Amino acid sequence: MNAAPNAPGAFDALIIGAGVNGLTAAANLARHRKRVLVLEARNKIGGRCETVTLGDSFSAPSVAHLLYALDPSVVSEFRLTHHGLKFAARDVPLVGLRADGKHLVLGRDRHAAVRSIAAHSQADAEAWPKFQRELFELGRVMRSHWWDASPFELPLPAAIKHLKVISLAAWLDSWFESDALKALLAFDASEGGCSPLDAGSAPELVWRASQEMSGRQGAVAFASGGPATLAQALFEAAQAAGAEVRTGARVEALLVTEGTISGARLSSGEIIAAPLVLSSLNRGESLALTPPGAGGFAHMAQANLAKPAVASAQLLLALDHLPPFGGVTVPLNARFVAAERLETFIAAHASARAGKIADELPFEFIAPSAFDAALAPVGQHVVSVLIRPLPVEGCENRREELLSKIVATLDRFAFGLSKHIVHKELLTPENIAERYGSPSGPGHVLRSWDLRVRTSIPGLMLCGADAEPIGAVSGRVGRVAAAFALAEVPR
Amino acid sequence: MVERYDACVIGAGADGLAAAIMLARAKLKTILIERSERPGGRLQTREFHPGFRASPFMDEVAPIPNEIFWSFDLARQGAILASSSSSIALWPGSQSVLRLSQQPLLRDAAVLSREVIERVADDAHQAPPRRSLFSRPLPPRTWPGEAWANHALAGLLAEQARDALDVPHLAALALTGRAADPYLSGSALHLLAPATGGSGMPIGGLGSLAHALAHAAESEGVAFSYGLDVSDLRHNKDRVTGACLADGTEIAARAVITTLDLKRSFLSLFKWNELPAPVAKRVSGFRMAGGTARLLLALERPPELSAARLAGAEMARGSIHIAPDMRAQADAYAAWRGGTVPERPPISLRLVSAVDPSLAPIGQATITVTLGSIPFRLFDGGWTKEKRDQLQSRALDRIEDVLPGIKARLLHVEVIAPPDIEDALGLTEGDLWGGEIAGDQMLGLRPWSDMSGPRTPMRGLYLAGPSSALGPLATCAAGVAAAGALIGDAKAGRLK
Numbered sequence: 001m002n003a004a005p006n007a008p009g010a011f012d013a014l015i016i017g018a019g020v021n022g023l024t025a026a027a028n029l030a031r032h033r034k035r036v037l038v039l040e041a042r043n044k045i046g047g048r049c050e051t052v053t054l055g056d057s058f059s060a061p062s063v064a065h066l067l068y069a070l071d072p073s074v075v076s077e078f079r080l081t082h083h084g085l086k087f088a089a090r091d092v093p094l095v096g097l098r099a100d101g102k103h104l105v106l107g108r109d110r111h112a113a114v115r116s117i118a119a120h121s122q123a124d125a126e127a128w129p130k131f132q133r134e135l136f137e138l139g140r141v142m143r144s145h146w147w148d149a150s151p152f153e154l155p156l157p158a159a160i161k162h163l164k165v166i167s168l169a170a171w172l173d174s175w176f177e178s179d180a181l182k183a184l185l186a187f188d189a190s191e192g193g194c195s196p197l198d199a200g201s202a203p204e205l206v207w208r209a210s211q212e213m214s215g216r217q218g219a220v221a222f223a224s225g226g227p228a229t230l231a232q233a234l235f236e237a238a239q240a241a242g243a244e245v246r247t248g249a250r251v252e253a254l255l256v257t258e259g260t261i262s263g264a265r266l267s268s269g270e271i272i273a274a275p276l277v278l279s280s281l282n283r284g285e286s287l288a289l290t291p292p293g294a295g296g297f298a299h300m301a302q303a304n305l306a307k308p309a310v311a312s313a314q315l316l317l318a319l320d321h322l323p324p325f326g327g328v329t330v331p332l333n334a335r336f337v338a339a340e341r342l343e344t345f346i347a348a349h350a351s352a353r354a355g356k357i358a359d360e361l362p363f364e365f366i367a368p369s370a371f372d373a374a375l376a377p378v379g380q381h382v383v384s385v386l387i388r389p390l391p392v393e394g395c396e397n398r399r400e401e402l403l404s405k406i407v408a409t410l411d412r413f414a415f416g417l418s419k420h421i422v423h424k425e426l427l428t429p430e431n432i433a434e435r436y437g438s439p440s441g442p443g444h445v446l447r448s449w450d451l452r453v454r455t456s457i458p459g460l461m462l463c464g465a466d467a468e469p470i471g472a473v474s475g476r477v478g479r480v481a482a483a484f485a486l487a488e489v490p491r
Numbered sequence: 492m493v494e495r496y497d498a499c500v501i502g503a504g505a506d507g508l509a510a511a512i513m514l515a516r517a518k519l520k521t522i523l524i525e526r527s528e529r530p531g532g533r534l535q536t537r538e539f540h541p542g543f544r545a546s547p548f549m550d551e552v553a554p555i556p557n558e559i560f561w562s563f564d565l566a567r568q569g570a571i572l573a574s575s576s577s578s579i580a581l582w583p584g585s586q587s588v589l590r591l592s593q594q595p596l597l598r599d600a601a602v603l604s605r606e607v608i609e610r611v612a613d614d615a616h617q618a619p620p621r622r623s624l625f626s627r628p629l630p631p632r633t634w635p636g637e638a639w640a641n642h643a644l645a646g647l648l649a650e651q652a653r654d655a656l657d658v659p660h661l662a663a664l665a666l667t668g669r670a671a672d673p674y675l676s677g678s679a680l681h682l683l684a685p686a687t688g689g690s691g692m693p694i695g696g697l698g699s700l701a702h703a704l705a706h707a708a709e710s711e712g713v714a715f716s717y718g719l720d721v722s723d724l725r726h727n728k729d730r731v732t733g734a735c736l737a738d739g740t741e742i743a744a745r746a747v748i749t750t751l752d753l754k755r756s757f758l759s760l761f762k763w764n765e766l767p768a769p770v771a772k773r774v775s776g777f778r779m780a781g782g783t784a785r786l787l788l789a790l791e792r793p794p795e796l797s798a799a800r801l802a803g804a805e806m807a808r809g810s811i812h813i814a815p816d817m818r819a820q821a822d823a824y825a826a827w828r829g830g831t832v833p834e835r836p837p838i839s840l841r842l843v844s845a846v847d848p849s850l851a852p853i854g855q856a857t858i859t860v861t862l863g864s865i866p867f868r869l870f871d872g873g874w875t876k877e878k879r880d881q882l883q884s885r886a887l888d889r890i891e892d893v894l895p896g897i898k899a900r901l902l903h904v905e906v907i908a909p910p911d912i913e914d915a916l917g918l919t920e921g922d923l924w925g926g927e928i929a930g931d932q933m934l935g936l937r938p939w940s941d942m943s944g945p946r947t948p949m950r951g952l953y954l955a956g957p958s959s960a961l962g963p964l965a966t967c968a969a970g971v972a973a974a975g976a977l978i979g980d981a982k983a984g985r986l987k
Binding site: 164165166194195198200343346347353 | 640641672674822828930936
């Protein structure tokens with residue numbers, strides 16, 4: 001990769017993990033003339049933003065199959081579109097599939113959304129534009145909290161203070177009566193691993209509404225070739241800025257001298273000195289790399305307590321023919337959610353927490369090949385299904401059960417689908433954790449960046465999805481951590 | 492005929508009686524209206540089988556703040572509290588004993604609720620802000636205990652408990668009789684509103700506490716009206732001017748304190764279309780979570796609690812939790828939400844006659860059983876005789892598992908299902924705590940964000956009782972706070 005001076009002490013910062021956040025941090029620091037080295041344990045860059053192949057002729061994005069939280073300033077600052085990032089779809093509509101055929105279609109067209117909600121409830125149809133306006137307003141108000149690297153705890157607006165303690169179910173109940181709509185919105189708010197009954201699950205919906213993709217608030221986009229294109233574009237931008245990226249370099253330990261970070265030791269035994277380390281691992285894993293006691297035992301214990309309660313899984317299907325989903329009226333280039341009732345969702349969450357797989361599993365799926373035809377041969381399709389909530393452990397030895405459950409549900413909406421499956425690949429929560437690192441603990445959506453990014457060890461900062469309010473592909477924490485890091489090294 | 496009073500209090504429960512005492516002491520001519528024939532509300536004790544007496548709805552109330560207890564001179568009026576300093580959890584084959592005073596978490600909770608009580612009392616004595624109640628922004632001051640609104644009980648216990656068995660035990664203690672999932676965030680707030688282990692059990696049952704309070708009120712010169720419902724409130728636009736009784740009697744009052752729960756206060760005392768729209772919306776959005784069922788057991792002999800199981804007879808005086816298990820609690824909550832009676836409802840029992848021998852004939856015993864997560868509305872219809880019997884046998888089977896031989900000694904069982912509580916006490920959905928204990932319905936947000944004090948959007952109407960901020964936290968305190976607000980407003984001339 002880039003030829004850079006490799007004398008001891010040559011680096012200003014080390015970054016663990018070449019995912020979107022790690023690369024964003026690297027690019028940001030390199031731009032400010034800091035010498036940066038990115039250490040990636042795997043042999044390829046991108047982390048969760050990866051395109052995997054299914055059989056010979058199919059490929060599909062793994063885990064993070066859609067982009068909805070990408071930091072607009074990362075895109076513009078590093079001119080990612082010049083580095084090859086292209087959106088195949090900029091504003092994917094959300095479709096709630098229903099067994100009774102009255103599918104809910106929520107897209108940018110408000111009138112169409114109102115019409116489709118009206119099939120379920122007239123009152124909800126009237127409330128929807130008001131709700132969306134209020135949600136988007138709250139989202140915009142909260143941007144200063146979620147988007148800026150302000151080191152101080154900003155006072156929360158009064159409306160958010162109320163939302164902070166209300167459960168999503170109670171909040172939605174106060175707006176809507178139809179189960180279809182509530183379940184659909186609850187799925188979007190479940191990314192952070194909360195049950196809709198948890199106090200403080202409502203801000204997760206606001207968090208989604210505060211995001212902006214290609215200039216549209218609350219939009220969901222699909223990158224041509226999958227999110228791996230994004231990682232590749234960031235990689236090129238980071239290299240152009242002068243950052244060095246080394247793959248196959250697993251950090252075995254972090255070195256601490258006199259209480260501050262002094263470098264890292266790789267599994268090869270090589271020691272690299274640097275006064276700053278930005279880690280994409282989660283808080284517990286990052287602290288575990290430091291010498292025992294360095295981070296304070298209390299912090300360590302706290303980080304270890306913050307285990308996620310639930311996880312998600314992904315199923316990739318390669319199909320030689322895709323039967324129409326939910327009848328002919330629904331466009332294929334949409335995001336489909338199969339969650340008919342809010343109660344099913346709540347029950348699935350409760351069973352996942354108890355380590356069981358629920359009878360009815362809520363999931364989201366897209367057909368990536370409908371956005372980007374290059375992912376599958378002509379006339380054939382790939383389908384990517386994200387299933388959540390699932391138990392963190394115990395899905396691996398029930399693979400078949402999980403698989404048949406999901407395929408059976410898909411079959412209900414697209415009859416005959418199961419007969420067309422050419423290849424299938426199920427990534428259980430265990431597989432995902434093994435491949436991309438463990439997910440973050442329960443979300444503290446309203447915590448300030450300062451508390452998220454910094455650790456108890458000076459010089460060690462977090463820049464991974466764990467430090468985000470909700471672990472999505474955004475690059476934001478990379479940018480914010482870089483800003484914190486720059487403030488740390490004067491010059 | 493119109494009778495004129497300065498103040499009218501609806502409901503002669505603990506809060507109503509306390510409010511009436513405070514009002515009478517401030518030289519306000521006060522009338523207390525109670526729909527049943529005697530004072531007390533949930534503070535009741537009755538004979539449920541010849542010779543056997545028990546308090547049907549609860550054995551203990553939330554703590555009575557010391558100042559109030561002494562100011563009303565309740566001890567001299569006959570309220571002797573037998574405190575319960577311990578609690579025991581029994582599993583087949585193992586047990587755990589908790590000294591309540593040695594639990595740091597419970598101590599923290601007690602300190603926090605104390606601070607909340609002071610905070611509400613402070614706010615009540617202050618003049619209401621000038622701007623309209625609906626445009627007022629949230630007060631910037633944070634509430635004591637607010638940090639717990641985003642914590643799960645299970646998480647908090649896992650961090651703090653010393654012994655693995657303490658975790659389910661403490662959870663059972665905090666959630667006795669409630670419908671709640673300890674794994675959901677916000678459930679930590681249940682610790683602030685103790686269901687058991689609060690005040691202690693009054694000798695003679697809760698009824699004797701009610702008598703003491705009523706006696707204190709009478710000696711202050713409060714007028715009582717028993718046996719008649721308040722049919723509606725007299726009001727002139729949003730200014731409440733009195734109450735109408737079911738027999739047509741009109742009572743003119745400068746101010747009214749209601750100790751009914753929020754829904755009943757607004758939805759039964761006003762016509763729906765007379766309420767300002769935002770009030771109607773918020774009242775209807777308030778969630779109740781009634782989930783308590785009780786069994787009153789008359790036993791011909793006390794159950795044998797072997798010495799190995801009980802570290803001293805003293806243990807039998809506190810609450811006894813039958814095989815508490817947090818997963819089962821979460822499952823029971825899920826069943827409650829679906830309107831089914833849980834397979835394994837959380838069960839706690841009290842050997843009330845061990846604390847107070849007057850509650851059972853000599854040599855015999857009275858036990859009260861509290862079940863949590865029992866739905867008010869069953870998905871398959873009403874609470875029929877068969878369903879009550881099924882609940883009874885389900886509960887007795889589980890008690891039999893850990894206290895063998897109890898079934899053989901039964902003389903009589905009375906089942907009290909959530910609808911019975913609603914019928915007897917007028918508490919919507921049989922919710923003894925006047926509304927779900929959730930992050931958005933507690934502390935400064937109870938009953939809703941811009942009406943956290945006792946003053947309601949209807950001028951001259953004050954809310955005490957279970958749905959007010961102090962409702963589930965303390966006994967009598969909500970009534971005292973509402974009376975404080977009323978007296979302050981009257982003195983400042985705001986009730987003209």
